[in-house]
Amino acid sequence: MIQHIHTPVRIRVGVGEMTCTVCGEVTNQAYCMRCNEEADVQGNNYAQVAAKRGRMVPTVSYLRDGEYEVVG
Ligand SMILES: [Zn+2]
Numbered sequence: 562m563i564q565h566i567h568t569p570v571r572i573r574v575g576v577g578e579m580t581c582t583v584c585g586e587v588t589n590q591a592y593c594m595r596c597n598e599e600a601d602v603q604g605n606n607y608a609q610v611a612a613k614r615g616r617m618v619p620t621v622s623y624l625r626d627g628e629y630e631v632v633g
Pocket residue numbers: 581582583584585586593594595596597
């Protein structure tokens with residue numbers, strides 16, 4: 562009898578990696594550089610805007626245990 566071996570593809574997530582809920586960009590910054598460029602604002606200011614709008618979420622926050630591996 563052949564056993565089913567579950568080998569999920571693991572997503573590689575950087576330490577402290579954040580995902581933009583608007584465009585899907587991932588970054589280690591507190592703001593999305595892609596949206597930052599489109600909005601044409603400076604990083605620190607945009608970080609505050611992004612935080613208020615809840616655009617950035619930790620990548621691991623929407624992944625299940627075993628779906629990802631943290632890489633340095
Ligand atoms: Zn973005």
